[in-house]
Amino acid sequence: xxxxxxxxxxxxxxxxxxxxxxxxxxxxxxxxxxxxxxxxxxxxxxxxxxxxxxxxxxxxxxxxxxxxxxxxxxxxxxxxxxxxxxxxxxxxxxxxxxxxxxxxxxxxxxxxxxxxxxxxxxxxxxxxxxxxxxxxxxxxxxxxxxxxxxxxxxxxxxxxxxxxxxxxxxxxxxxxxxxxxxxxxxxxxxxxxxxxxxxxxxxxxxxxxxxxxxxxxxxxxxxxxxxxxxxxxxxxxxxxxxxxxxxxxxxxxxxxxxxxxxxxxxxxxxxxxxxxxxxxxxxxxxxxxxxx
Amino acid sequence: xxxxxxxxxxxxxxxxxxxxxxxxxxxxxxxxxxxxxxxxxxxxxxxxxxxxxxxxxxxxxxxxxxxxxxxxxxxxxxxxxxxxxxxxxxxxxxxxxxxxxxxxxxxxxxxxxxxxxxxxxxxxxxxxxxxxxxxxxxxxxxxxxxxxxxxxxxxxxxxxxxxxxxxxxxxxxxxxxxxxxxxxxxxxxxxxxxxxxxxxxxxxxxxxxxxxxxxxxxxxxxxxxxxxxxxxxxxxxxxxxxxxxxxxxxxxxxxxxxxxxxxxxxxxxxxxxxxxxxxxxxxxxxxxxxxxxxxxxxxxxxxxxxxxxxxxxxxxxxxxxxxxxxxxxxxxxxxxxxxxxxxxxxxxxxxxxx
Amino acid sequence: xxxxxxxxxxxxxxxxxxxxxxxxxxxxxxxxxxxxxxxxxxxxxxxxxxxxxxxxxxxxxxxxxxxxxxxxxxxxxxxxxxxxxxxxxxxxxxxxxxxxxxxxxxxxxxxxxxxxxxxxxxxxxxxxxxxxxxxxxxxxxxxxxxxxxxxxxxxxxxxxxxxxxxxxxxxxxxxxxxxxxxxxxxxxxxxxxxxxxxxxxxxxxxxxxxxxxxxxxxxxxxxxxxxxxxxxxxxxxxxxxxxxxxxxxxxxxxxxxxxxxxxxxxxxxxxxxxxxxxxxxxxxxxxxxxxxxxxxx
Numbered sequence: 048x049x050x051x052x053x054x055x056x057x058x059x060x061x062x063x064x065x066x067x068x069x070x071x072x073x074x075x076x077x078x079x080x081x082x083x084x085x086x087x088x089x090x091x092x093x094x095x096x097x098x099x100x101x102x103x104x105x106x107x108x109x110x111x112x113x114x115x116x117x118x119x120x121x122x123x124x125x126x127x128x129x130x131x132x133x134x135x136x137x138x139x140x141x142x143x144x145x146x147x148x149x150x151x152x153x154x155x156x157x158x159x160x161x162x163x164x165x166x167x168x169x170x171x172x173x174x175x176x177x178x179x180x181x182x183x184x185x186x187x188x189x190x191x192x193x194x195x196x197x198x199x200x201x202x203x204x205x206x207x208x209x210x211x212x213x214x215x216x217x218x219x220x221x222x223x224x225x226x227x228x229x230x231x232x233x234x235x236x237x238x239x240x241x242x243x244x245x246x247x248x249x250x251x252x253x254x255x256x257x258x259x260x261x262x263x264x265x266x267x268x269x270x271x272x273x274x275x276x277x278x279x280x281x282x283x284x285x286x287x288x289x290x291x292x293x294x295x296x297x298x299x300x301x302x303x304x305x306x307x308x309x310x311x312x313x314x315x316x317x318x319x320x321x322x323x324x325x326x327x328x329x330x331x332x333x334x335x336x337x338x339x
Numbered sequence: 340x341x342x343x344x345x346x347x348x349x350x351x352x353x354x355x356x357x358x359x360x361x362x363x364x365x366x367x368x369x370x371x372x373x374x375x376x377x378x379x380x381x382x383x384x385x386x387x388x389x390x391x392x393x394x395x396x397x398x399x400x401x402x403x404x405x406x407x408x409x410x411x412x413x414x415x416x417x418x419x420x421x422x423x424x425x426x427x428x429x430x431x432x433x434x435x436x437x438x439x440x441x442x443x444x445x446x447x448x449x450x451x452x453x454x455x456x457x458x459x460x461x462x463x464x465x466x467x468x469x470x471x472x473x474x475x476x477x478x479x480x481x482x483x484x485x486x487x488x489x490x491x492x493x494x495x496x497x498x499x500x501x502x503x504x505x506x507x508x509x510x511x512x513x514x515x516x517x518x519x520x521x522x523x524x525x526x527x528x529x530x531x532x533x534x535x536x537x538x539x540x541x542x543x544x545x546x547x548x549x550x551x552x553x554x555x556x557x558x559x560x561x562x563x564x565x566x567x568x569x570x571x572x573x574x575x576x577x578x579x580x581x582x583x584x585x586x587x588x589x590x591x592x593x594x595x596x597x598x599x600x601x602x603x604x605x606x607x608x609x610x611x612x613x614x615x616x617x618x619x620x621x622x623x624x625x626x627x628x629x630x631x632x633x634x635x636x637x638x639x640x641x642x643x644x645x646x647x648x649x650x651x652x653x654x655x656x657x658x659x660x661x662x663x664x665x666x667x668x669x670x671x672x673x674x675x676x677x678x679x680x681x682x683x684x685x686x687x688x689x690x691x692x693x
Numbered sequence: 694x695x696x697x698x699x700x701x702x703x704x705x706x707x708x709x710x711x712x713x714x715x716x717x718x719x720x721x722x723x724x725x726x727x728x729x730x731x732x733x734x735x736x737x738x739x740x741x742x743x744x745x746x747x748x749x750x751x752x753x754x755x756x757x758x759x760x761x762x763x764x765x766x767x768x769x770x771x772x773x774x775x776x777x778x779x780x781x782x783x784x785x786x787x788x789x790x791x792x793x794x795x796x797x798x799x800x801x802x803x804x805x806x807x808x809x810x811x812x813x814x815x816x817x818x819x820x821x822x823x824x825x826x827x828x829x830x831x832x833x834x835x836x837x838x839x840x841x842x843x844x845x846x847x848x849x850x851x852x853x854x855x856x857x858x859x860x861x862x863x864x865x866x867x868x869x870x871x872x873x874x875x876x877x878x879x880x881x882x883x884x885x886x887x888x889x890x891x892x893x894x895x896x897x898x899x900x901x902x903x904x905x906x907x908x909x910x911x912x913x914x915x916x917x918x919x920x921x922x923x924x925x926x927x928x929x930x931x932x933x934x935x936x937x938x939x940x941x942x943x944x945x946x947x948x949x950x951x952x953x954x955x956x957x958x959x960x961x962x963x964x965x966x967x968x969x970x971x972x973x974x975x976x977x978x979x980x981x982x983x984x985x986x987x988x989x990x
Contacts, residue, residue: 133551159553167551173544175670176537184541187534188553194562197533198526208534251553398791467974473931474730475974477791478923482967485920493960592916596799603792646806653803656796660789661781 084147086111086287087132087163087255092141094127094311101127103311104141109255114281114288116302116319118295120331124311125291126168129257132289133165134158146254160188164253166244168260168291174233178224178243181232182215185250215250221283222246222276238269242276249280255287262294270297277301299323307331345675356521360513372513373581378621379516380577383523385601385617386610387570392599393607393670394531395563396543401464401480402571402598404487407590408460409453409572410579411491414504416441416449417580422506426499433496446510450519450576457572458565460487465564470557472546476564484592491587503586504579511581519577520614523570528610528672530566539563540608593649597624600656604666612668627651700831702953708837708906710945711844715899716922717929717937718851719892725868725932726888728787732794733774734896735919736801741767741897742816742910743809749817756819760901764894771893772886780882805912813911816904840902847898848938851891855934860887868932917963921948924970930983939981944969 085108094102102124109115117125130136132143134155143151150158173181190211196204219225222242227235235243241261248256261277262270274297281288292298298305298319305322307315309331315322322328363372384402391399415436423432423440431437441449460483468479491498498504530536538559541549550556579585601620605612630647633640659666671677716738723731744763748754754762778797782789824835855861863884866874875881903918904910921944929940944966952959973980 135547135550154555155547155550156553156555159551165551167548171545171548171551173541173548175544176540180537180540183534184537184549184554185552187538190534194530194535197535198529200529200533204533211534247552392788396786396788398788400795464971467971471974471978474728474787474791475927475978477730478920478927479970479974481920482924482970485917486964486967489961489963596795599792599795607788644807645811646803649799649803650807653796653799657778657793657800660785660793660796661778664782664785664789 085109085144086113086146087289088144089128089132090142090144092128092131092138092143094124094131094136095139101311102131102138102308105308105311105313106141107306107313107316109287109289111254112285112287114277114290114301114303116298116305117289117291117308118293118298118305118322119308119314122310123308123331125308126259127311128308129165129259129289129291132158132257133163156188159251159253162252162254163257164248164251164255165257166241166248166259166261168263170240170244172232172240172244172247174231176232177229178232178235179212179215179219179228181243181247182218182250183211185247186211186215188251218246218250222249222280238265238272241265241273245276245280249284253286255289258288258290258292260291260293262292262297265294270294273297274301344679348675353521356517360517364513374621374625376511376513376516376581377578378618379513379520380511380574380581381598381601381617381621382520382614383516383570383577384574385598385605385613386520386523386527387567387574388598389602389605389607389610389613390527390531390539390570391563391567393602393609393613394536394543395539395560396608397469397560397564398474398477399480399564399567400477400592400595400599401461401483401568402574403590403592403594404464404480404484405457405460405568405571406575406578406594407484407487407491407587408457409575410585410590411498411504411575412453412456412572413449413576414507414579414585415497416452417443417446417510418504418507426502426504426506427496429500429502430495432499436497443508443510446515446580449580450515450573453576454569454572457575458569460572461565461568462561465561465568469560469564481592484590484595488587488591491590498587501587503584503589505584507580507583507585509580509583511577516577516581519573523573524610524614527566527570531610532672535559535562543608596649596652596656600652600659602666603656603659606666606668606670608670609666609668609672611673612666615673616667624648696829697831698953700829701833701837702949704828704833704837704841706946706949707942708840708945709949710942711841712899712903712906712941713918713922713925713945714938714941715844715847715895715902716918717926717941718848718934719896720923721926721929721931721934721937722864722868722888722892724926726864726871726885727779727783727790729779729790729794730923731779731889731892732791732919733797733801734892735915735917735922736798736805737767737771737774737893737915738896738900738903738919739805739910739912739915740770740801741893741900742904742914743805744897745901745904746814746816746910756817760898763901764897767897768890768894771889771896774893775886775889780885802912802916809912811912813909816908816910818905818908822905836902836906840906843898843902847895851895851934854891860884864888921963921966924966926980927970928973928980930980933980933982936980936982943981 087109089105089107091104091106092102093100093104105128117128119125127136131138134150134153134157137152142149145161145163148161150161173184190207192204192207216225216228219228222245224239224243224246227239232240232243245258245261262273265273277288278301280286290298290302302319305317305319306313307322307328314327314331315325363375367375384406388402391397418426418440420440423437464479464483468475492501538549538554541552541554542556542559546556575590597620601616602613605616627648630651631645632643716734719734720731723729723734741763744766745759748759748762749756774797778793779790782793821839822835826833826835826838855864863874863879864887866879867881867884871881900915922941925940925944926937927940928943929936929938947969948962948966951965952962
């Protein structure tokens with residue numbers, strides 16, 4: 048795939064506008080928005096647990112179509128930042144905007160509905176459900192048919208269910224999981240579980256995708272596949288991506304901008320080249336020896 | 340193709356079931372009719388209970404309370420006025436129940452009202468406790484059961500206290516109980532396999548991930564809980580009009596415990612599994628009566644030991660949880676698809692081609 | 694209400710509250726570590742009372758020795774329950790553990806009915822408990838005075854154990870982060886086992902003193918106090934020992950005051966506790982002293 052050489056013009060729509068039969072209209076329309084306004088903006092966000100300050104006064108913004116890396120040593124507060132963006136934590140201070148709307152403290156399901164999807168550091172699939180069902184769960188929010196029509200299996204419901212299944216299958220084909228549709232999610236090999244988790248996030252039709260250590264536990268070959276995969280879906284679905292990752296090769300390879308946290312505060316921000324040589328970043332990483 | 344075949348098979352089985360009921364209603368001996376009626380009531384209650392505990396994965400201990408609400412509602416609506424005057428001799432029955440009673444052909448109204456009252460009770464307990472993560476539901480539903488018991492004992496103008504209500508007309512027959520069981524089974528199966536059911540199962544599997552998929556966790560849990568309470572109310576109403584006498588002790592925690600065994604044995608999350616084990620349980624419960632009756636072993640007469648059945652059942656429950664957590668059906672459903680696939684010649688691989 | 698009655702009711706409430714507190718501590722410690730509502734805890738309370746009964750009836754032990762002996766034996770029962778029933782389901786989905794707990798509770802209750810009979814037994818009360826004291830002109834029964842005192846002594850011992858010993862430190866560590874504690878080489882299963890022992894011993898003490906107060910014991914005697922004590926733990930803030938204590942006293946007080954003010958409605962005393970639980974769930978679900986339960990995302 049050709050993602051490392053991608054030009055960094057965020058105002059450009061990441062994907063050419065697809066045909067009207069496309070089952071994923073959501074993110075594509077978004078590219079019409081004014082380029083000046085950031086898609087995601089965190090303003091002086093802090094999170095305290097008991098007395099412990101996990102994140103302190105972090106500001107961050109992503110423009111439409113950008114792919115930004117969020118790195119830092121273990122315990123730097125990266126996942127906490129994710130959890131605040133997705134509404135799992137309510138920040139103790141600061142505000143968060145998404146597409147011009149303030150989302151600070153909204154419930155996670157509402158934030159998902161607005162167009163932010165995520166994956167989790169420790170894969171959280173619906174293990175006992177099939178691969179197809181995992182994706183179908185994301186369609187539930189858009190269900191039009193009533194509870195009654197589902198209880199009595201009225202045509203209004205069955206038609207919609209059929210359409211949902213087709214869309215879900217299409218997505219599975221898109222990500223190369225169609226052969227596993229009826230397999231239990233927990234039976235997939237590790238790399239494919241990661242992929243399924245991303246597919247499931249895509250099924251919510253996000254504009255912004257948050258990936259929490261997608262390459263964790265992968266061997267170099269799987270990581271290469273994943274890197275290519277991220278590039279592909281980014282183009283295909285016109286995504287803006289914020290990525291937490293420890294694999295520096297991956298981060299340096301695909302991120303256009305990198306934001307570095309240490310002990311809950313921003314210590315650097317800039318292009319991969321700038322970050323690579325930033326003295327405070329080097330210091331933060333050298334201070335931690337278990338980090339590869 | 341297969342869809343049509345399945346519909347045909349389902350209809351055929353329903354037809355056979357109706358034929359069986361028609362025969363049993365006239366010919367089966369009353370003892371077995373009674374067990375069968377009880378079994379069908381268990382099906383309604385257990386399938387409803389499994390919706391919360393098995394499918395949505397929320398630990399409720401409330402079905403006895405909802406059955407009590409349903410049972411008392413049906414009794415208050417259906418008991419003839421003359422009988423009401425005889426039953427409430429200590430304190431008069433409260434208005435409006437002292438002023439009317441439903442005629443027999445409106446039994447269905449009483450059933451639905453029983454379900455609605457129970458659903459309202461479900462809302463009362465579910466709303467505060469399901470908003471929260473953790474096991475508050477278990478403790479709140481258990482408390483609710485005790486409160487219903489307290490109220491049934493103390494609200495004499497409504498419940499006649501510990502004396503209970505006697506001579507409720509026996510409306511429940513195999514048509515009603517069997518019909519309710521089949522309807523419950525079909526509706527809950529439809530629900531469980533629908534998008535709503537998927538959302539519930541997603542919550543069971545991982546609440547945080549389900550929320551991140553856009554599912555409104557609170558609403559979905561509450562839906563499962565209230566529907567389950569509704570079915571509990573129907574089951575309670577059927578039970579009241581089957582055994583014709585109700586009192587607070589009929590709806591103690593033991594009832595919930597029995598239902599818990601049924602859904603665990605059938606497989607938490609398997610709708611058809613609960614239905615099958617509900618039938619088995621009703622017969623098993625009768626069959627194990629010998630444990631509590633005096634028995635002659637050789638020359639010795641062993642006195643009956645009251646409580647022995649419950650000891651056996653609680654041991655069974657603990658053993659199931661430790662050694663056979665899946666139950667008989669796990670989370671799978673008994674379906675035509677499954678049966679047809681088992682037929683020789685139609686075998687197809689279910690394993691994913693890795 | 695006259696001052697004398699108030700003093701009487703106050704001691705009544707405090708003694709009942711201290712009993713709820715003793716039981717609630719066991720619930721809260723186990724919940725803090727395993728996120729498990731140990732439904733069998735209320736029945737260990739009952740087992741404790743029976744153990745005391747038989748220690749006195751069969752071995753004619755003086756009451757304080759029988760109390761200590763029953764607490765020790767109950768601690769063993771608690772450890773046995775954990776080992777035999779809960780440990781095998783520890784890695785299973787949480788609902789399995791809860792169902793197992795309900796099963797164990799029913800087993801204890803019905804096992805006691807089968808083995809010991811369903812009929813209530815008269816409980817041997819030591820003389821100090823039936824003595825009447827004059828406090829501010831009010832007659833206060835010995836139990837109402839000595840039960841809280843004993844409970845406070847036990848509480849002090851518990852705090853010493855939890856905050857001043859290695860075992861206690863391990864318990865707190867496991868409650869904070871089980872995995873991290875395991876990685877640091879602590880035998881987590883053993884710590885859990887000790888937690889059950891301590892909780893069960895306190896529950897047994899509660900059961901015995903309960904029987905000092907209401908001198909009849911029967912196999913189902915633990916059900917209501919158990920549920921109310923759990924409610925106390927929730928109201929106080931689940932997972933916190935101080936919260937459980939506070940919640941216990943609060944529930945005991947509310948119950949006694951309700952009965953004192955509305956004697957004709959005393960049948961509804963449990964309904965009041967339930968209303969209190971629902972109120973807390975609505976208004977302050979973390980309880981008086983509790984921190985929000987964090988789920989790792």
